[in-house]
Amino acid sequence: MKSTWLLWMTTICLAALITGISAAQETEATTETVATDETESPPDTLMVVIPDEMVFAAPALVTTVGRADGTIVHVICRRAGIDSELIEEVQREDLDGIGTLVVAMGGSTKGLGAAGVDADTEVERGEEVLAMASVADVPILGVHVGGTPRRGELSDEFCEVVAEAADALIVKAGGNEDGFFTEIAERRDIPLIEVGTNAEAIEALADLFGVAEDQ
Amino acid sequence: MEMERRIHHPRLSSVLTALGAVWAAVAAVLFLSAHRMEPLVVGEGVTSIRRLSEWHTPLAGTPGDTDVYVLDSGVEGAKVLITFGTHPNEVASHVAGTLMVENAVCREGMLMVIVHTNASGFTHGDPQEAYPTRFEIERPDGTRRWFRFGSRYTNPVHQWPDPTLHINPAGQVLAGIDSRNLNRCYPGRPHGFLTEQVAWAVCELIRQEDVDLFIDIHEAAPEYPTVNVMIAHERAMELASEALIDLEMGIPGFEINLEPSPLNLRGLTHREVGDSTDAMAVLMETANPSQGRLKGRTTEEQVVEGRDSAYTQAYQHQIEIQARGTGDEASRRILWALPYDSASGTYPLRFRVARHLAGIESLLNALTYHTDRGIAVEGIPDHGDLITQGIGAFLAPPPED
Numbered sequence: 001m002k003s004t005w006l007l008w009m010t011t012i013c014l015a016a017l018i019t020g021i022s023a024a025q026e027t028e029a030t031t032e033t034v035a036t037d038e039t040e041s042p043p044d045t046l047m048v049v050i051p052d053e054m055v056f057a058a059p060a061l062v063t064t065v066g067r068a069d070g071t072i073v074h075v076i077c078r079r080a081g082i083d084s085e086l087i088e089e090v091q092r093e094d095l096d097g098i099g100t101l102v103v104a105m106g107g108s109t110k111g112l113g114a115a116g117v118d119a120d121t122e123v124e125r126g127e128e129v130l131a132m133a134s135v136a137d138v139p140i141l142g143v144h145v146g147g148t149p150r151r152g153e154l155s156d157e158f159c160e161v162v163a164e165a166a167d168a169l170i171v172k173a174g175g176n177e178d179g180f181f182t183e184i185a186e187r188r189d190i191p192l193i194e195v196g197t198n199a200e201a202i203e204a205l206a207d208l209f210g211v212a213e214d215q
Numbered sequence: 216m217e218m219e220r221r222i223h224h225p226r227l228s229s230v231l232t233a234l235g236a237v238w239a240a241v242a243a244v245l246f247l248s249a250h251r252m253e254p255l256v257v258g259e260g261v262t263s264i265r266r267l268s269e270w271h272t273p274l275a276g277t278p279g280d281t282d283v284y285v286l287d288s289g290v291e292g293a294k295v296l297i298t299f300g301t302h303p304n305e306v307a308s309h310v311a312g313t314l315m316v317e318n319a320v321c322r323e324g325m326l327m328v329i330v331h332t333n334a335s336g337f338t339h340g341d342p343q344e345a346y347p348t349r350f351e352i353e354r355p356d357g358t359r360r361w362f363r364f365g366s367r368y369t370n371p372v373h374q375w376p377d378p379t380l381h382i383n384p385a386g387q388v389l390a391g392i393d394s395r396n397l398n399r400c401y402p403g404r405p406h407g408f409l410t411e412q413v414a415w416a417v418c419e420l421i422r423q424e425d426v427d428l429f430i431d432i433h434e435a436a437p438e439y440p441t442v443n444v445m446i447a448h449e450r451a452m453e454l455a456s457e458a459l460i461d462l463e464m465g466i467p468g469f470e471i472n473l474e475p476s477p478l479n480l481r482g483l484t485h486r487e488v489g490d491s492t493d494a495m496a497v498l499m500e501t502a503n504p505s506q507g508r509l510k511g512r513t514t515e516e517q518v519v520e521g522r523d524s525a526y527t528q529a530y531q532h533q534i535e536i537q538a539r540g541t542g543d544e545a546s547r548r549i550l551w552a553l554p555y556d557s558a559s560g561t562y563p564l565r566f567r568v569a570r571h572l573a574g575i576e577s578l579l580n581a582l583t584y585h586t587d588r589g590i591a592v593e594g595i596p597d598h599g600d601l602i603t604q605g606i607g608a609f610l611a612p613p614p615e616d
Contacts, residue, residue, distance in 0.1 A: 071453055072473055
């Protein structure tokens with residue numbers, strides 16, 4: 001009987017001790033602080049001067065490599081006053097009469113799932129579309145508006161494929177914090193426009209397409 | 216020998232038995248109290264309260280029936296249905312719904328709000344999670360409102376047993392427990408499980424009332440990739456894109472992504488409501504640490520303040536590896552949703568509710584500005600005001616019992 005009571009008391013003491021240590025750790029950790037939140041202003045944007053001769057022409061064909069953000073980029077184009085159309089599965093004939101191929105960069109697991117393709121197949125498809133545009137002499141503009149969530153293992157492969165083929169890049173600053181796009185743009189000597197917000201992306205697109213400000 | 220000792224302590228046995236009975240009685244009372252729904256104060260904008268069973272009569276009198284708050288302007292316009300509380304452990308959802316019912320006024324078109332869409336799920340918690348059954352939010356005058364912390368699933372007391380596998384109404388084979396997960400049961404079955412009937416009733420409401428836009432409000436773990444997003448059916452992608460751009464332009468630093476509803480992930484609102492009704496369907500997610508697998512003990516403070524030391528450490532670790540530059544390690548993300556409050560490294564409920572309400576308002580505005588069917592809703596608490604003043608500032612005084 002005594003040994004049973006002793007066992008109970010030991011168990012209770014141990015439980016109390018573990019709870020106490022856990023609570024102490026909790027208190028200690030909660031005093032720590034970390035950075036950035038959504039109430040802060042976006043980072044300062046870096047506007048790269050685009051050569052005068054580099055004006056992208058409308059109509060634009062908007063597509064994606066990675067199945068992400070195509071509709072958003074299409075809406076941004078429309079708000080910039082650019083005559084544009086969104087086609088996810090671009091065929092060679094879709095490029096006829098097109099002034100610019102605007103490619104939304106970044107991966108979406110849900111988008112890939114919706115299309116019923118895996119990442120490798122999407123990379124291959126993307127490379128084919130970019131090659132078709134190159135052969136058809138259609139300028140390519142890579143656009144990355146997804147910020148940090150559209151970077152990482154899945155997205156980077158798609159971003160790289162597009163950035164390596166593009167004639168210019170528009171990238172939200174949050175998606176280029178590690179200089180991923182800057183490195184490619186500098187190495188390939190292509191213009192990179194880094195924007196802080198979608199509003200700036202609209203402005204940048206309007207500038208690139210030479211759309212009058214009053215539109 | 217042992218037997219002899221027990222016989223010699225009949226009084227002790229009686230006392231222990233009595234204590235056990237008292238403990239059982241207290242536990243029973245506490246258990247049954249979980250069936251008491253949190254109070255909600257109907258705001259001036261609510262023109263009628265209907266029951267979901269009006270669109271599917273077999274639900275009447277069942278634990279699946281729930282209130283539908285109608286905010287009818289009386290002016291011709293768009294009709295919008297917003298469902299909150301599909302998963303009652305995603306607390307920012309039903310708190311946001313409560314704020315809508317208590318504050319919003321419709322001036323054009325009609326808004327319908329269901330705060331406790333899976334009403335049964337509010338009556339219990341998830342086994343082995345040790346969730347608190349309720350949490351409180353303080354108002355500026357010091358009075359407090361309480362809210363239920365429920366389960367992701369319909370109460371097994373109301374729907375039991377689970378099948379071994381659940382072939383949901385959209386034909387996808389899922390784990391048996393998902394027969395009680397409302398957001399795997401769309402578009403519902405009129406004679407199916409209770410949860411499937413709730414989904415059916417929601418779809419019937421949308422069809423019979425000619426709803427133009429359907430919005431479903433959720434939360435997910437901060438480490439889940441599909442978080443801080445809108446997920447839209449293909450017919451709602453343009454509308455959601457417009458809303459998203461407006462959101463980011465209107466609120467400095469606000470980041471939200473848009474994902475297409477997968478064709479092969481079946482039973483969820485953004486897919487099935489879009490496919491089986493004429494409404495455009497959008498689902499929104501915020502990050503909730505009390506749902507995550509990295510979390511520590513789920514306390515009321517964790518639920519309301521979104522404070523969890525494990526998530527703070529995970530975030531710091533992520534910052535450190537990203538600071539090391541590019542490379543495989545740097546490209547791996549631990550958290551897809553960074554803490555909303557940089558000062559404390561936390562995910563406070565007020566930030567999550569503010570995100571949802573801002574998203575809803577932006578979608579309503581996009582519907583008005585970019586389609587020929589408009590809706591005008593006033594009184595939705597402002598994103599910045601919610602963050603600075605807190606949720607309590609927008610809650611009505613607690614009703615008397």
